[in-house]
Amino acid sequence: MGRTKKMVKEELANRPDNTAFTQQRLPAWQPMLSAGIVIPGFVIIGLAFIGIGVALFVTSQSIQLLELDYTGVEQTSPCFKCSDPNAKNCMCELTFSTDTLFKGPVFFYYGLSNYFQNYRSYGVSKDDDQLSGNLDNFKSPSDTCAPYEYDRNNKPFVPCGAVANSLFNDTFKLYQIVNGAKKVVPLDGKGISWWTDYNIKYRNPAVTPLKNAFNGTVKPLYWSKPAYELDPSDPANNGFINQDFLVWMRRAALPDFRKLYRRITDGDYAEGLPAGNYSLQIAYNYPVLSFEGRKKVVFSNVSWMGGKNEFLGIAYLVIGSLCVVMSVVMLIVYAKFKFPEEE
């Protein structure tokens, strides 16, 4: 008796556990691409996409957009004279008119084409420690900044690197021409950069006045003003947290890009740009013709989905329609070659 008991015990010792896991019998959901799910699914997806597409398309159509190229390639262009690389402090003026109210808030962008901010060695050429206000990196910038690390006298560039060095430095002034007189359209440069860039990523060193932090450094090669004097009108908008600087430092993903320059939100223009003639005064400093680049300014307003974007709406419409067409095709196929249920 004892022996049989022991044997039973031993038998249990080797027997694998009888659990759902070890026996591969875990409860499971086994979805199947049956017609009852797929065809209605396609119809629903298709209709949803068409709906979204229509909404996007209509919204996009309502957005106003105005683009003005001011590179000055053509001789007729008012900025032709400035496109000469030898011209210094050249100013040119573009005029344009709107027939209707350009609904506000209006955003004022500058755009560059054939400009490779996404080139790898361009993109890495900066020193994030330095830009977050680390004074050690003022003295000795990271070697990622090469070739804009030190000047000929071995003084460090601050801010160093190719990105900072190539800061876009055209400036614009917008006037409405009212009865022949120029009326300044106030441009708002506050909050045009990312909140995190302004508040976290870029920090000036905690030195007052800011200028002292820059002792022993030189301004980037192409800059006309040092970093601490970028905005003479607003002392808080200087150094690494200058809005224009921040906008430039957030490099673009594609070689044709636009960046926010100003907003038109104040005064008489809070509702938008009224119909009429406008004049844009450009301080043309930034050479792009050497690499066949283009410069432009863009005025645009936005909707809930951002700026004008026709592609998205059309793409949604196309995909939605294809889904509906597909569902019809599948229905026909299903009806013809019915799944052999009897087998």
Added chain:
Amino acid sequence: MTYFMSCVTSEEERRVRANDRDYNEKFQYASNCIMTSKYNIITFLPVNLFEQFQEVANTYFLFLLILQLIPQISSLSWFTTIVPLALVLSITAVKDATDDYFRHKSDNQVNNRQSQVLIRGLLQNEKWMNVRVGDIIKLENNQFVAADLLLLSSSEPHGLCYIETAELDGETNMKVRQSVSVTSELGDQNNLASFDGEVVCEPPNNKLDRFCGTLYWRDKKYTLTNQNMLLRGCVLRNTEACYGLVIFAGPDTKLMQNSGRTKFKRTSIDRLMNTLVLWIFGFLVCMGVILAVGNAVWEREVGSLFQSYLPWDPPVDNFLFSAFLSFWSYVIILNTVVPISLYVSVEVIRLGHSYFINWDQQMFCSQCNTAAEARTTTLNEELGQVEYIFSDKTGTLTQNIMSFNKCSINGQTYGKYTHTHTLSGRFIRLDFTPFNPLADPNFCFYDDTLLESVKVGDSHTHEFFRLLSLCHTVMSEEKSEGELVYKAQSPDEGALVTAARNFGFVFRSRTPGTITTTEIGRPVTYTLLAILDFNNIRKRMSVIVRNPEGRIRLYCKGADTVLLERLHPCNQELMNITSDHLNEYAADGLRTLALAYRDLSEDEWEAWSESHRCADKATNCREDRLAAAYEEIEQDMMLLGATAIEDKLQEGVPETIAVLSLANIKIWVLTGDKQETAVNIGYSCKMLTDNMTEVFIIRGHTVQSVRQDFRSVSLSAAWGEGGKQLQCPPPPPSNLMDNISGEFALVINGHSLAHALEADMEMEFVSTACACKAVICCRVTPLQKAQVVELIKKHKKAVTLAIGDGANDVSMIKSAHIGVGISGQEGIQAVLASDYSFSQFRFLQRLLLVHGRWSYLRMCRFLCYFFYKNFAFTMVHFWFGFFCGFSAQTVYDQYFITLYNIVYTSLPVLAMGIFDQDVPDQRSLEYPKLYEPGQLNLLFNKREFFICIAQGIYTSVVLFFVPCAVLSDATQSTGVPLADYQTFAVTTATALVIVVSVQIALDTGFWTVFNHVFVWGSLGSYFTIMFALHSQTLFKIFPNQFHFVGSAQSTLLQPVVWLTIALATAICIVPVLAFRFLKVDLKPQLSDTVRYTQLVRQKKRKPVGRKGRLGARSGSRRSGYAFAHQEGFGELITSGKNMRLSSLALATFASRHSSSWIDTLRRKKHTHTHTPPTGAETDIKIMYC
């Protein structure tokens, strides 16, 4: 003595002096400490890393890592490669360390075994590892031999001792060893302590059956052979104690010399995977070249002009050099198309599948308490692709248990019901004990009329059982009164003698000249006059006995075909009836024997005895003359009846074979057994059926006859019976065999097989054999088994599986793609050599149709998805190259690149690879056709691979161009443009993770809780980790490392971004969905149908063909003679040679393992010292002469 100066470094000969440690130490022989482990704590890291970096993939990633350290090239941070690499290396290292730990443990266990060593005349207990060469150690019964010993003396007479070599060569029968006569006289330890003989012998080698050396002692030379050696790993049996001199220790022992590295098996998926990885390397280089050329053009046309904002680096002063660097940079970026985690994931999945096999309760045998075991974890998916199964017969298909089932006595048949009929319990098992106290309680018989007939005293019945109790070569052992144990050479004979025993004719004991029986309670002693031994040609054996009354009678049992010819003519009527019975039995798959007797007068006996003696003494043609003498007396016999023995199949064998052949798996039986036996088993396990058009038997002895056989087979197979008449030279058989119709089976004999396996005929053999539905090879040697397997591997490119249980199957198990060992029976050699082991043949269907099928399916789905996801991920960089001046700018954040393969996408696909099921396990067994896609390699091949790659590339196109088109002039609702690099990176990465997650959701057919956790968990972890990496906290600690601060928040809050992601997902997934739906609808696979029916819960219908098949009984005439005997036993018995040993050595006599100690004894008589041939070889020789 001339080469006394032999150097130690390369041992040319070994000199060992007994009891002289100082002398032996000069030679620095290995100690008895064995070390199978590879590492110790200090060497583990360097050695293991060195081994791992020998893998091409690992070296490649190391090379990438070095590239990344060059700043001009480095397009990615070093950690993007080192983190996955470290992960992969450490997982492998942990696995290696665990394996090695267990090896250490077993080493320690073995090294610390105790043995008794004679030191300075005293026996001392020493650990095995401290035993030295030249020590004399004492072994006791049932102890393992510690090292290779020279047997000096033993407690048994003549210095004999018995050993079991199961661990060494798998043979479970005992072998005898004898010491040199001078040392056997030494006896006890006092004499041995002063023994100072010196042994000069061969250096260590791995030949188990050979040893040559010389013992020098007291100025005399004694030759030493293998007969004097006890090898490590053997167990001492039936010997009280013995003393041995250690010759080889530890790693020098033959056991350790033999434990070479086993051949590493790779699956076809493995090989395909390696090819594909090479292709991907090629693809990677092509991409690199395209992008480098692009870079050269760009730098020349654009970059050179853009230098005002981005001057070329001083070393990069021209566009060609820049392109060169760009090539390497792109090799780094695009390296993720060669997935670093592929191999380690595949290993993990296989490990999981192996555990499922180990855990399967339905492959657990409760009788022998063994669960299935996946001994190799690298072959699982190949189990789903098997096309050929090579099976051993005895012990695999059959239980090697014979049961006396039916008999025909004087025209009356008994035993209507076979064992299977009686399982229902309607027929009561006969209880013999009241009638016969000596009965064997395990004996089953269900027909009481036979017992009645014995009780009534029917003379025919009595004579029938008397014959069974006398005419055999069984040895008996009676430990206590009435407790008989029979040691039969073959289980058939055991069954017959046991049957006689239960019916009152008890064989009690024998001496060379007598047989003592108890006949219905009355002891009778017969004088044994002669044994006319069995051999394969005679197919019968006889004994001539004189009963106490002095009457001489010859009893004969043998194959019906030979025996019925030798009957007295007056038996005609009885013969007809018996013959009918024999046919009946044969049709039931039983092994039959006919029994007859002949009365001899004293004169006849004297005359024959004289001629027999003459023949026996003849020097030339002794065998022939003996046969002639036997033939002379075995005439005019009176028929007694016939017996039918059931060779019990293992449980569920016919059903398993039926299911497996429905799954298109061809089953070949390779057996060392005789043709008749093998064919018989073929019928009883339904491999051969009477519905078959023809069963071809090839048994030619010469090349020509075998070739002729093949020709006629292919002719008659192609044109039916008429083919044989055609005299024209037959066209190449391969063409013929393609278009045959009908079911054929091929039976081929070992000697014909030897010719068929020769180079010029193997094609004919393969094409013929493969056209047949069943193939049985009988009388094959272990080597031939392996050759057949190799042949099919070579010519058919099919996955082969070999299954067997004995040492003779080892070669076949090792050479097949997959080797399966039947465990829980005698011998572990087959199991040790196997990749999978379980205890019942029927588990094979579950192993293949369920586990194998699932493994294959899972692995294929896993691989498809794995390549897809990596291409979708990586190729985005390629498209981006055209927009970023081919500057090797990555699209994604470097942390995303690091974590994508190892965190964000690894677990869902792993869960699918481990848990996925398309149909439940019962369905795979019900519909064996579901197994076919694996055999045809449909689920993952080069075509499927290209489809995956194409889908991956399509996805990458969508993932790049959709965000590109949308974001290029999209803005946030605050007017800030979305076209900045970081927003783009986050959008693309998120879209990618979502698309591949949706794709895995589509691919997963079986959503267990793990799949849910992993899929949702991966998505969750992606967002969590991204938000964490883009958080202010981390940025404040490492401002230089986390450039993406704030990107996640500002990007993912934009509706446009989500609309973009939704659009990209729809464009990627909708076509896949539509395609899959249409495919299921238009071209449904069987698994789809089964799944569908399962889903709609229709009445499940059993597949056709499974029933009708199994119940079929046939009535064709087959010779059922089966007598798994070897000759030579009769001689031994009459000579009395084995009488002394009978109580000892026969204890573990197994039928299959040839009684090679008997051979040894016989050869000793003839003073041969050659290697004893195996039983099969012996028999073949006999058949040739």
